[in-house]
Amino acid sequence: MNALNKLLTSAAIGLAVGVxxxxxxxxxxxxxxxxxxRIDDVTTVDPAESFEFAGSDISRNVYGRLVNxxxxxxxxxxxxxxxxxxxxxxxxKSITFTMREGVKFHSGNPVTxxxxxxxxxxxxxxxxxxxxxxxxxxxxxxxxxxxxxxxxNTLTITTDKKYATSFVLNCLTATIGGIxxxxxxxxxxxxxxxxxxxxxxxxxxxxxxxxNSWKPNESVTLTSNPEYYGGAPAMERVIVRHxxxxxxxxxxxxxxxxxxxxxxxxxxxxxVMSADGVKVDDExxxxxxxxxxxxxxxxxxxxEVRQAFKYLIxxxxxxxxxLKGQYTIHQNFLPATYLGASEENPFSYNIEKAKELLAAAxxxxxxxEIGVREAQERIEIGQAFQNAAAQAGIKVNxxxxxxxxxxxxxxxxxxxxxxGAWGPDYPDPQTNAGTFAYNPDxxxxxxxxxxxxxxxxxxxxxxxxxxxxxxxxxxxxKRVQMYLDIQEEFREISPFVMMFQQIEQSALRDxxxxxxxxxxxxxxxxxxxxx
Amino acid sequence: MxxxxxxxxxxxxxxxxxxxxxxxxxxxxxxxxxxxxxLLGLLFxxxxxxxxxxxxxxxxxxxxxxxxxxxxxxxxxxxxxxPLLVQFFYYLWDVLHLDFGISLLNxxxxxxxxxxxxxxxxxxxxxxxxxxxxxxxxxxxLAAVRKGSWIDQVARVLALVGYSMPIFWLGLMGLLVxxxxxxxxxxxxxxxxxxxxxxxxxxxxxxxxxxLDGNWDVFKxxxxxxxxxxxxxxxYSLAYVSRMTRSFMLEQLxxxxxxxxxxxxxxxxxxxxxxxxxxxxxxxxxxxxLSYAGLLEGSVLTEIIFSWPGIGSYIxxxxxxxxxxxxxxxxxxxxxxxILLNIFSDLLYKVFDPRAK
Numbered sequence: 001m002n003a004l005n006k007l008l009t010s011a012a013i014g015l016a017v018g019v020x021x022x023x024x025x026x027x028x029x030x031x032x033x034x035x036x037x038r039i040d041d042v043t044t045v046d047p048a049e050s051f052e053f054a055g056s057d058i059s060r061n062v063y064g065r066l067v068n069x070x071x072x073x074x075x076x077x078x079x080x081x082x083x084x085x086x087x088x089x090x091x092x093k094s095i096t097f098t099m100r101e102g103v104k105f106h107s108g109n110p111v112t113x114x115x116x117x118x119x120x121x122x123x124x125x126x127x128x129x130x131x132x133x134x135x136x137x138x139x140x141x142x143x144x145x146x147x148x149x150x151x152x153n154t155l156t157i158t159t160d161k162k163y164a165t166s167f168v169l170n171c172l173t174a175t176i177g178g179i180x181x182x183x184x185x186x187x188x189x190x191x192x193x194x195x196x197x198x199x200x201x202x203x204x205x206x207x208x209x210x211x212n213s214w215k216p217n218e219s220v221t222l223t224s225n226p227e228y229y230g231g232a233p234a235m236e237r238v239i240v241r242h243x244x245x246x247x248x249x250x251x252x253x254x255x256x257x258x259x260x261x262x263x264x265x266x267x268x269x270x271x272v273m274s275a276d277g278v279k280v281d282d283e284x285x286x287x288x289x290x291x292x293x294x295x296x297x298x299x300x301x302x303x304e305v306r307q308a309f310k311y312l313i314x315x316x317x318x319x320x321x322x323l324k325g326q327y328t329i330h331q332n333f334l335p336a337t338y339l340g341a342s343e344e345n346p347f348s349y350n351i352e353k354a355k356e357l358l359a360a361a362x363x364x365x366x367x368x369e370i371g372v373r374e375a376q377e378r379i380e381i382g383q384a385f386q387n388a389a390a391q392a393g394i395k396v397n398x399x400x401x402x403x404x405x406x407x408x409x410x411x412x413x414x415x416x417x418x419x420g421a422w423g424p425d426y427p428d429p430q431t432n433a434g435t436f437a438y439n440p441d442x443x444x445x446x447x448x449x450x451x452x453x454x455x456x457x458x459x460x461x462x463x464x465x466x467x468x469x470x471x472x473x474x475x476x477x478k479r480v481q482m483y484l485d486i487q488e489e490f491r492e493i494s495p496f497v498m499m500f501q502q503i504e505q506s507a508l509r510d511x512x513x514x515x516x517x518x519x520x521x522x523x524x525x526x527x528x529x530x531x
Numbered sequence: 532m533x534x535x536x537x538x539x540x541x542x543x544x545x546x547x548x549x550x551x552x553x554x555x556x557x558x559x560x561x562x563x564x565x566x567x568x569x570l571l572g573l574l575f576x577x578x579x580x581x582x583x584x585x586x587x588x589x590x591x592x593x594x595x596x597x598x599x600x601x602x603x604x605x606x607x608x609x610x611x612x613x614p615l616l617v618q619f620f621y622y623l624w625d626v627l628h629l630d631f632g633i634s635l636l637n638x639x640x641x642x643x644x645x646x647x648x649x650x651x652x653x654x655x656x657x658x659x660x661x662x663x664x665x666x667x668x669x670x671x672x673l674a675a676v677r678k679g680s681w682i683d684q685v686a687r688v689l690a691l692v693g694y695s696m697p698i699f700w701l702g703l704m705g706l707l708v709x710x711x712x713x714x715x716x717x718x719x720x721x722x723x724x725x726x727x728x729x730x731x732x733x734x735x736x737x738x739x740x741x742x743l744d745g746n747w748d749v750f751k752x753x754x755x756x757x758x759x760x761x762x763x764x765x766x767y768s769l770a771y772v773s774r775m776t777r778s779f780m781l782e783q784l785x786x787x788x789x790x791x792x793x794x795x796x797x798x799x800x801x802x803x804x805x806x807x808x809x810x811x812x813x814x815x816x817x818x819x820x821l822s823y824a825g826l827l828e829g830s831v832l833t834e835i836i837f838s839w840p841g842i843g844s845y846i847x848x849x850x851x852x853x854x855x856x857x858x859x860x861x862x863x864x865x866x867x868x869x870i871l872l873n874i875f876s877d878l879l880y881k882v883f884d885p886r887a888k
Binding site: 197217241248255 | 719727
């Protein structure tokens with residue numbers, strides 16, 4: 001459906017709602033949480049494989065981890081979960097976790113260090129998409145049983161070199177750090193798959209919720225784990241229904257048949273704000289919108305031109321119009337709420353300043369192509385940029401295409417300018433620093449398509465070493481300062497025009513308390529929710 | 532005597548059994564060949580479109596940040612390095628073994644997914660077409676018989692609205708009025724939250740499963756959820772069926788045999804239903820079969836608005852996610868439905884029209 005249709009529909013519903021009222025509003029049971037959400041991105045619920053947003057929500061509530069993030073205080077960072085405590089060796093390469101006593105899996109089996117070792121070894125050996133979160137520490141399928149070892153009630157992991165403890169522990173709070181019930185998983189092993197086929201659709205965790213069913217594109221049903229070591233959750237049943245359409249979610253919410261609507265568009269958010277019994281909750285998420293200026297382009301590689309482009313973005317105009325409520329201005333590669341994220345946003349929309357910079361670089365009659373994937377908000381950002389650039393004498397040709405078309409050209413370093421979105425992979429600053437500001441080999445032969453700096457043809461220079469240093473800094477506060485410094489330098493010299501950070505707006509019935517979608521660092525948690 | 536000379540005991544002359552069976556065998560073989568060739572063509576075209584369209588199944592699996600090595604590995608695993616025709620023959624071989632492959636995205640067998648989503652569409656479409664036919668045919672006949680009257684005008688307006696109103700908008704307005712404001716029907720989804728997974732899935736048709744389980748509460752709840760989207764689909768069928776019925780009937784009512792019947796003093800009821808309507812049945816079968824087939828493809832927008840997990844939204848989601856195994860599997864099933872409904876229509880022709888025998 002096109003944007004006009006959406007607008008008309010929302011307007012029609014808004015008008016109808018405005019002149020009438022809903023029949024007696026239903027209410028979900030006090031011990032049940034019903035959420036409308038798009039869950040068509042769930043491809044598996046195996047924590048060793050799951051790497052999508054809705055799948056991460058399931059894992060977060062079903063699987064305990066060695067360390068975890070507290071939804072009530074995400075800013076506090078990782079906290080003990082299945083591991084009660086940990087110690088770092090003198091050489092900084094080994095971390096020994098002491099397991100919490102008396103915790104049981106949903107099956108009734110005790111959670112042991114052996115289960116924890118098996119879970120991490122399994123994730124490394126299976127080597128599925130998110131495995132890099134663990135293998136970046138030097139774990140390989142060949143050495144996994146040597147580097148990840150259980151001994152009685154303790155588990156020791158040994159990395160290939162010294163890393164910042166916060167880096168390692170942050171990574172263990174990711175979905176792939178979920179601890180599975182070894183006995184149950186191996187009882188369902190088929191052809192040496194370490195239970196992967198079975199765990200794609202079943203669960204074997206120890207978390208606050210037990211997965212009852214996952215019907216693709218239909219629903220996810222969870223029941224509370226009364227034996228959860230942190231106390232049985234107030235919501236005894238959680239149902240996540242796949243409802244694609246924003247207007248349908250809004251009707252369900254206003255009618256009281258659901259407690260939370262997670263995918264309302266700006267028009268429907270504006271509509272529910274005036275509805276009785278509904279409130280809106282904003283949380284910053286990890287997705288960033290940016291422009292990447294190809295440094296193989298002779299003009300775009302000039303420092304003044306890179307700077308000029310940062311003044312050609314109408315940050316406030318876009319935030320307050322078509323991105324209203326959905327994005328906020330953010331000019332750094334670390335999303336706000338991340339460890340070490342900078343809050344500095346020094347650039348503003350300034351055509352004159354941009355013209356001065358272009359003139360200083362001796363640029364006249366510049367014509368560039370910008371690649372944009374066919375998503376409404378991106379196209380609109382592209383058009384706004386095209387308009388601003390024209391005022392500074394730059395002709396911007398917009399090429400709209402599918403992900404395959406546009407990404408393939410970006411990965412091949414062919415686009416002049418790429419308008420992209422990027423979400424972090426795990427809750428540590430290295431996830432973005434290691435791709436935006438790190439590029440040890442900028443040659444074409446390196447073919448490091450996984451690094452955004454490489455795709456942009458940018459030799460990150462001294463920043464590469466600084467990023468490497470930051471991942472090994474053991475002192476958390478020093479590490480924070482290192483990332484702040486890296487971001488400051490990055491803002492000034494990089495060919496990335498960081499523009500916006502996503503906001504997730506959830507609409508809730510007003511009796512729902514303690515809701516958290518996990519901000520930028522993790523997924524949604526249900527166990528702390530009350531009604 | 533001639534009969535005696537024939538040596539058949541004086542019975543009328545009869546062809547040997549093999550001669551009688553031959554047309555039947557030939558007809559069956561022709562039909563099966565036609566199905567096979569149509570399906571093969573459908574598979575080939577869909578397969579080729581799937582391979583040349585600008586979406587990347589590898590990227591859909593590995594994600595945009597995967598390294599080139601990972602990308603290449605999955606590329607080889609999917610067999611995308613092989614010539615297109617070779618890929619097609621591999622796929623054909625699997626399909627002949629009723630194996631549509633594994634969904635690239637949810638890692639389940641596509642056949643299992645289709646077995647889950649198709650009954651949802653079948654249930655919705657069947658109730659929809661029943662509503663469309665039960666209301667649309669009499670309305671069309673009445674509109675033709677009372678041409679120019681208020682009934683005809685109402686039928687015209689209904690059809691016009693049905694043709695011109697976007698189903699998306701009408702669905703949302705239906706939800707707003709009948710669910711949101713009046714509370715007469717259930718909201719989006721096949722059942723309410725209290726009834727999810729309450730009855731075991733035997734047929735996948737939730738109304739039937741509820742009856743088999745003897746659970747009236749689930750039946751009533753499921754009915755309250757299906758009635759609005761089914762009525763919506765039924766309305767669109769009604770618009771089409773009633774217009775076509777009216778048109779067919781007008782043609783018959785102006786025929787000489789109808790005038791003759793009236794002159795002979797036959798009652799209007801008999802003229803309309805026993806003569807004119809009898810002669811439009813074959814044409815109507817085609818219209819209804821096409822309309823039903825259209826509904827069985829899955830009305831994507833209706834399924835999206837009503838969060839109905841049917842085959843339309845399944846194929847669309849798969850297409851947008853570059854899950855080509857799922858797209859191909861779904862397309863084959865939809866194609867098969869079209870073919871089977873065509874065959875069924877042909878059989879009904881023979882029942883209603885002696886000339887077709």
